[in-house]
Amino acid sequence: MKPPPFAYHGPATLGEALGVLAEVGPDGKVLAGGQSLIPLLNMRLAAPAHLVDINRVAGLAAVEAGPDGVRVGALARHAAVERSAAAAAAQPLLRQALRLVAHPVIRNRGTVVGSLVHADPAAEMPAVLALLGGSVRLASLRGEREVGAAEFFTGPMESAVRPGELAVSSFFPALPERSGTAFHEVARRHGDYAVGGVAAAVTLDDDFRIAAAKVACVSVGPVPAVVDVTAVCGPRPAASADWDAVAAAVRDGVDPEGDIHATAGYRRHLTGVLAVRALRDAARVASRDGEAA
Known part of the structure; x- marks a missing residue:
């Protein structure tokens, strides 16, 4: 299948990109990795009049790790973040989750920020941002704003990005000392979107x-x-x-729907099972030597 007709824009600077986005408004779509957008175009599920390719814009591929967390630029590929030792040291959940994203060929082109903007509720990176209480930085000709995860995801495939705005980076906070993380999911085939998945974070006291x-x-x-x-x-x-009580609390905290892949009841049960598995693994990591887990 082929995408519907669109006007192509290839800005060379951030200012040019923001200018184009301001001009085209809601008729524009941003192309970074394209691993989510291109299939939507080919299936005619998206039909933007303008495609704004930001791959020539310098300075958007940085992965910056520090004691407070990891900031990931809009053009940082999944694979680059996954391979970053500094990012894994500051926030291990990034690498744990990215290893579950599709296949290596997808991770070589797909971007972390693009996955967040795509806002697929079956994707791993939105869950990581939500669990950590991270944020996404949005830029426009009017300036910049930082939107927290709780406000950023507004619905399935919907985010807080406004017409004329570009998501330039995302921030994943570090956790306190004696913290551990884990990510578990179940998919029908390797690389598929998860039927169910759970990211977990645990912090232990002294x-x-x-x-x-x-x-x-x-x-x-x-x-x-x-x-x-x-x-x-x-x-x-x-x-x-009391892990049985934990599983019950998680099941009560979700409201899945059934589809051709799984019933709502199966998804709820699976989420409880995966939550206990992920929490126990996270607690084991937090205990360092495993004696407390």
Whole structure:
């Protein structure tokens, strides 16, 4: 299949890109990695009058890691972030999640920020941003604004990006000391979108008891579903946590729909199972040597 006709724009600077986006308004779509947009165009599910290719814009591919977290530029490919030792050290959940994204050939071209803007509720990166309470930086001719994950995802395939705006980077905060993360999912075939998936983060106190625990669930609602299970998990060591109660709390916190791949009941049950698995793994990582998990 072929995409519908569109006018192509290849700006060389950020200013040019923002100028074009301001001019074309809601009739424009941004092309970065294209791994989500191009299939939509080919299937005629999207028909923008203007395609704004930002791949020539310098300075948008940076992956900057520090004690506070990781900032990922709009042109940073999945594979580049996955391979970044500094990013994995500052926020391990990025690498854990990116290894589950499609196939290597997709990760070589697809972008982290593009996945966030695409806002597919079955995708891994929106769940990571939601779980960590990260944000996306949006730029336009009017200036810049930082939008938190809770406000950024507004619906299935819908985000807070306004006409004339470009998502220039995303920020994934680091977690406190004695924290661990994990990501588990189930797909019908390797590389498929997940039937169900859970990202988890656990922080332990000085006595290695669970001080904070929450999950973000994919494929169970219009946006990533974040469920805080701190009260159910702790304060106690992970080995003595009531994991049946945790699974029940997660199941109660999601509202999946059935489709040709899975019933709503199966997705709810699967999410509870994966949540316990991910939380236990995250607690094991947080305990460093595993003795408290």
